[in-house]
Amino acid sequence: MTTSGATSFNLDFIEAVEEAYERVGLEVRSGWDAKTARRSINLMLLEWANRGINMWTMEERVVTLTQGVGEYQLDADIVDIIEQVVQLPNQTQTTRYTVSRVSVSTYATRTNPTIQSRPTQIYIERLNAGPKVHLWPLPNIAGYTLHYWILKRIEDAGAYTNTGDFPFRFLPVFVSGLAYHIAEKKASGNPDLIMRLKARYEEDWQNASEEDREKATLSIVPRGASYRIGA
Secondary structure, three states: OOOOOOOOOOOEHHHHHHHHHHHHOOOOOOHHHHHHHHHHHHHHHHHHHHOOOOHHHEEEEEEEOOOOOOEEEOOOOEEEEEEEEEEOOOOOOOOEEEOEEOOHHHHHOOOOOOOEEOOOEEEEEEEOOEEEEEEEOEEOOOOOEEEEEEEEOOOOOOOOOOEOOOOHHHHHHHHHHHHHHHHHHHOOOOHHHHHHHHHHHHHHHHHHHHHOOOOOOOEEEEEOOEEEEEO
8 A cells, every 4th residue: 555655734825715615615716705715714813812722822932020120011922821930040050930820909909019029920911012911029139030931823824825823733623614704704695504614613623622732641639638739
């Protein structure tokens, strides 16, 4: 039996658009058909950011802290921050401490907001221009670095010859989702088709998201009257 020996299959956006239109029972016949499909692609990729953690968009970033300064504006492509630590300066061996995320009510009601020490808490203000982080206590010396792991925004579609900013595992859900969005616009008189395509989209999303998850070992260790959960 002969196989291709290749594992590089992908679809550029125009191919994905053609496949999606075929599932709706239509063909791409004009530049407007492609343009409206690309708009649906960009809206769907934004929707994916709201569906939960997309593992391939995780990325570590670093910001150097200034003594006495607790507020730092971060990049606009950040959807959310999922973990953060502070690294001590001028250490022969790297030393990091967890920084706990707190709510706005905890941050706003502190009685000593300008106290300086090693930061132990962070409030993340999610703004249109990107998250702004508020650290407490304020850094008492220069040279601390905040290491944080983010969910990055998925890149826009761009040119029709581009491929998607997502792993090959998400190609099926990408095409089925695009077919559903196109059907809503192009086959509004066929609700059975729309519901069938939506069901396929949700099934493909479920399959992809269940695979695209953290696979670290989970351990639950009893300790006195409480439990410690580690991963």
